[in-house]
Amino acid sequence: MPSAALEPFTFDPYDYRFHDDPYPTYERLRTRSPLYHNPELDFWALSRHADVVAGFRDNVRLSSAMGVSLDPAAWGPHAHKTMSFLAMDDPRHVRMRRLVFKGFTPRRVSEMENRVLELTREHLEPALARGSFDWIEDFAGKLPMDVISELMGVPAADRAEIRRLADLVVHREDGVLDVPAAAIDASLQLIVYYSEMVTRRRAQGTEDLTSALTEAEIDGDRLTDEEIIGFMFLMVVAGNETTTKLLGNALYWAARTPGEYAKVVADPDLVPDWVEETLRYDTSSQLVARSAAVDIEMHGRTIPAGAKVLLLIGSANRDSDAFPDADVFRIDRPEKSALASFGAGVHFCLGAHLARMEATIALREFSSRVRDYALDESGIVRVHSTNVRGFAALPITTEIA
Numbered sequence: 001m002p003s004a005a006l007e008p009f010t011f012d013p014y015d016y017r018f019h020d021d022p023y024p025t026y027e028r029l030r031t032r033s034p035l036y037h038n039p040e041l042d043f044w045a046l047s048r049h050a051d052v053v054a055g056f057r058d059n060v061r062l063s064s065a066m067g068v069s070l071d072p073a074a075w076g077p078h079a080h081k082t083m084s085f086l087a088m089d090d091p092r093h094v095r096m097r098r099l100v101f102k103g104f105t106p107r108r109v110s111e112m113e114n115r116v117l118e119l120t121r122e123h124l125e126p127a128l129a130r131g132s133f134d135w136i137e138d139f140a141g142k143l144p145m146d147v148i149s150e151l152m153g154v155p156a157a158d159r160a161e162i163r164r165l166a167d168l169v170v171h172r173e174d175g176v177l178d179v180p181a182a183a184i185d186a187s188l189q190l191i192v193y194y195s196e197m198v199t200r201r202r203a204q205g206t207e208d209l210t211s212a213l214t215e216a217e218i219d220g221d222r223l224t225d226e227e228i229i230g231f232m233f234l235m236v237v238a239g240n241e242t243t244t245k246l247l248g249n250a251l252y253w254a255a256r257t258p259g260e261y262a263k264v265v266a267d268p269d270l271v272p273d274w275v276e277e278t279l280r281y282d283t284s285s286q287l288v289a290r291s292a293a294v295d296i297e298m299h300g301r302t303i304p305a306g307a308k309v310l311l312l313i314g315s316a317n318r319d320s321d322a323f324p325d326a327d328v329f330r331i332d333r334p335e336k337s338a339l340a341s342f343g344a345g346v347h348f349c350l351g352a353h354l355a356r357m358e359a360t361i362a363l364r365e366f367s368s369r370v371r372d373y374a375l376d377e378s379g380i381v382r383v384h385s386t387n388v389r390g391f392a393a394l395p396i397t398t399e400i401a
Helices: 016-020 027-032 049-057 080-087 092-103 106-110 113-130 135-140 143-152 156-170 181-203 209-215 225-256 260-266 268-281 352-369
Strands: 035-038 043-046 132-134 287-292 296-298 301-303 308-312 370-375 391-393 395-400
Touching: 035 301, 043 049, 043 287, 049 308, 080 092, 080 225, 092 209, 092 225, 106 352, 113 132, 113 135, 113 143, 113 352, 132 135, 135 143, 135 225, 135 391, 143 156, 143 209, 143 225, 143 352, 156 181, 156 225, 181 209, 181 225, 209 225, 225 260, 225 268, 225 352, 225 370, 225 391, 260 268, 260 352, 260 370, 268 352, 352 370
Parallel strands: 043 308
Antiparallel strands: 035 043, 132 395, 287 308, 296 301, 370 395
């Protein structure tokens, strides 16, 4: 459902009214200006599906080395310290990605499947027993953090605090145009915590991912402590954030679109399709930043070298040229070419399989137990973030099957 046209037309990712709109649309960008420029905030933006896909794959002209966020404090040559290899170009990027992959293997992820199921039931069953609960606070906010913490070897007693700090890292109040003090302090606390973990694993290894990263080696090359800590920080902030928001968005839209949840109850094999349609229709990460390494000619205009460029994932996934009836949430949609929060090209997210596995297990367990559910609209609270869409609170009432 497109929003009303704005005059004069301005796209501002710091305007939370845009991100809080329950029916977000970027149609004004695509139809009026496929290559958009905001002179006040000094960025360019690509909004069409074909352009965004091409942008993700053009890692030579569109560099990641300055960061992936517009926040000034997160932009610059040191962005990799908190965003790991997301904020690197090749050959640094491919070197670190290969080393991380030695520890964060598909086999390690697949071996977590039974544990993900156990954790899902551990959090879901007591919540369902109450009948009414907050899907985010009581379930979706706990499961991804527990899975990531279990992988890395974070003790259960520390996980609630780690989740609180991770939430602070991405939270923004209205009008905040940079990383606030609370987010900086939370980031430093997480870095110190993971630094101490790495030191302990260097002294005495275990079977967790942190130890595997300290031992990863290719032709004598190993990850430094700083590189391991940066990857752990990325996992706990980006990995936790995107999966939590995916689970919230899935329940929200299945409830808001009549008949869609009933499809899954009738046919459990549609659960993976529910995940994929949520990733298309309302993906957790709506945009990602790049910088132009050279002058780039597009749509009759020139993006100058050094300029910030936004790839608008949310817009690309609502492009009617790629998805018929793009503004309709349809779980059994046949088109499966959404960009999702995981990107594309050389920077495709290493954790995509883990996130999809968590979401599929969680939603399958929910739909096998719940005949129907309703949202408590008065208690819904959206997160405030320049690029993440999702819920801080999503209270629901369930009817057990």
